[in-house]
Amino acid sequence: VVDFLVSQHPVARVLRDHVVFKIVPMLNPDGVYLGNYRCSLMGFDLNRHWQEPSPWAHPTLHAVKQLIVRMNQEPKVGLEFYIDVHAHSTMMNGFMYGNVFEDEERVQRQAVFPRLLCQNAPDFSLSSTSFNRDVVKAGTGRRFLGGLLDDMSYCYTLEVSFYSYLAAGSAGPVPYTEDSYMKLGRNVARTFLDFYKLNHLIDGTKAVGHMSSGSDGLSGSRQGNGYGNGRSQEEEKPDRKVHSVRDT
Template sequence: MAEGSQSAPEAGNDMGNDDAIGGNVSKYIVLPTGYCGQPKKGHLIFDACFESGNLGRVDQVSEFEYDLFIRPDTCNPRFRVWFNFTVENVKESQRVIFNIVNFSKTKSLYRDGMAPMVKSTSRPKWQRLPPKNVYYYRCPDHRKNYVMSFAFCFDREEDIYQFAYCYPYTYTRFQHYLDSLQKRNMDYFFREQLGQSVQQRKLDLLTITSPDNLREGAEQKVVFITGRVHPGETPSSFVCQGIIDFLVSQHPIARVLREYLVFKIAPMLNPDGVYLGNYRCSLMGFDLNRHWLDPSPWVHPTLHGVKQLIVQMYNDPKTSLEFYIDIHAHSTMMNGFMYGNIFEDEERFQRQAIFPKLLCQNAEDFSYSSTSFNRDAVKAGTGRRFLGGLLDHTSYCYTLEVSFYSYIISGTTAAVPYTEEAYMKLGRNVARTFLDYYRLNPVVEKVAIPMPRLRNKEIEVPRRKEKSPPYKHPLLRGPASNYPNGKGDKKSSVNHKDPSTPF
């Protein structure tokens, strides 16, 4: 077990430079200044040497306070946002303040009430900390960087506590999920390996459709969906799983969609970055979502493989690539929303707005008012921009964004924090919206006679509300409306009051 200690007097030396952070801490023991001997209870042990872990350095400021440094993305020091680490060897009722001191972004949802996630050995369900225990501010002690501080009280000595920026979704979890789907032997679910990452991890491609649509010579209407090109944007995986779960279900809407459409899904475009605990980049330090124009088969192999397949489908006269949706998470905005492209053809531009307007009707957390259409030069290498320029006028390309934090329900000002289930619900509603887009409701009624057309709420399976774990915490001081039957846009204001959490 690697050991080390860092005391307050050393915090301002040359080691304060982020360039000194070369990897994750590994069972790093923080001992008081001048202490000799075996660690005692309360001498915290930090660890991030696990899948998707990220914590580069720990400085002890005082007996109760610690400065924590995010490890930058591999081969790219520009990006420092994602963190995921464990703390053990705690003492019961031990109160601490953790300061995340080297974020690479200044704007953050921490200003609006977002809080880190926590779970522990005996309470494995992720929970958000109470916003009242979280403070986001510009700190003169850290070169005027923005710092996120949170207070916490460890309540069970034998537990190992884990903290993360958002709900983790690892490469291994993803593989287990796909394995479980494969074992069901569904004749409308196909899994193949489209390629490998630089570190030889799988680039999985899923095809969900009726077998009749895959027979030789059959014409295909294709919806292509990708996710996790930015590895720290974990909500992308939950939304993608929600889409997949719905499409493989026996729900009448899913059955009709499989008959009419071919869904091609590459849920994890950056498996190396996901595994390593990067926020935005691949193993070699590239933001893959800026390299669609000319991806290298050896530097950007996953992107290269997906692009080749899309171009191949585009050149197939029997295939109509109707939608491309790339799923992301957003660190400064609420709700789900979309980015689309700008076209000279006004009619095409208007048609592009139909899908997000329909989604706004189906999903209470989706905001059409936050949806925008652009051709910003800095986004030229993204999948949405590249494919929007490549594909013909019958194809629509979107980036689907979802907040790391919360959504605002129409007609209210209260921020509702996202849960894993809420992210997956958005995915189910994305899938369901294709029924409205293609006007397949009469077909569903034939499939499910005498079942009436289902509204959004009737699609969702209610789940028993679980109680939050009883962690103890000290207080830290310190346009849809113009579309027929539209719900209206979501409001963007935030209620800074503490949500009802039993912590």
């Protein structure tokens, strides 16, 4: 995601002009240094402590939460997306967890981004994507922020298999490689172009030709944006930028 967003790809340039991305690469580098993939140095699963993070025991989580709270309070800046990226040790493919709400219209809007991502990424599974309010997940980022942010926000956990994916037409599971993980990251970034209906800003001939060459790894055919995000571009304030936060 990061490599693509800072590249000179036409899609990346349009996204940088219209969307503000706040990226936290990793919340538990101390634990990863010791070989943990889930816990911090002190043994905390940070994605269960969003409700009351301690500045002493969970300093990285505490800092990110404060950043999000500050951004959410800025009158001219809307925090619309939070995407928490994790690896999954048992399931295949990439998929998402999202929140459920009493408002049916809000429920339908929450499904838009995963549907668009499924069109762009052949290894993303819409059937494995689920929306829930399980008690055991109450301390996760997408659950906590789903209650903190306003009803026009979108909070997800993006899970990606440790080992393989099933694509349409494949005879069996296809092992993930560094390159295929990179492709999924690029397709996640590209999906924001569809979500915000910015496709018309791309020079179609040059952009599609570059994509189809395979050199940028953007797999899957472009389906256009058949889904609305609940807001027209005319409704946006001229000086308003959109934040998208990712952390692992």
